[in-house]
Amino acid sequence: MGKAAELIKANKYFMSSKSWCPDCKYAKAIFQKYGVLDKVKIVELDKIDPKEAESLEKEITAIVGRKWVPTIFFNGKEFGTEETLKKLESHDQTKKTFEQAGLL
Template sequence: MSTEIITSAEAKHEIDKIVSENKFVLFTATWCPDCVYVKKILEEHNILEKFYVWELSRYEKGTSNFKTYTSAWFAKAEGQQNIPLLFIDGLYFGTEHQIKSWEAAGKLQEQFEKLGLF
């Protein structure tokens, strides 16, 4: 656990850099059931390794850095207030709701192919 307090500007710069430099980005936390679900689906399709995974659980809930990073994430995701957050080609793509809708429709493989994950 880091004890250095990050500023909002530093967090925003870091998040912008991660999203712009990686084709696929997943902002996640180990304690989040929806995040666990998305990681499980990506693992089952052998594509999790294609994602830059940023794990919020390195910070304790309620700490300054936790709050600063979640604010930066949600701002980058156009005001979204839940995790996980998926970014593709530098743009906010969605949360677990997108993955669940594809799964319910039996279109996971097809949609992952369209995104260039295979």
């Protein structure tokens, strides 16, 4: 098992991110809005060792089939990206979805 898979397994709620990324900032703002930011393990790929970041990014890309940040995992499975959160917000479904995932 690679490092990314270990992080996803070890953290019920996990997000790969980059500190400068507007989409990542949006996702963090949604987690903050619902008071769950501290429950999500966020790895800022641009703030860790570049080789480790490259390895994590490649592994996450292999897991989900695309290279994108943020990539969010709930309960060991891909939850989606900021687009998933935007859709939930636009349909007033975020709270319900977070409750179903055990995040709230």
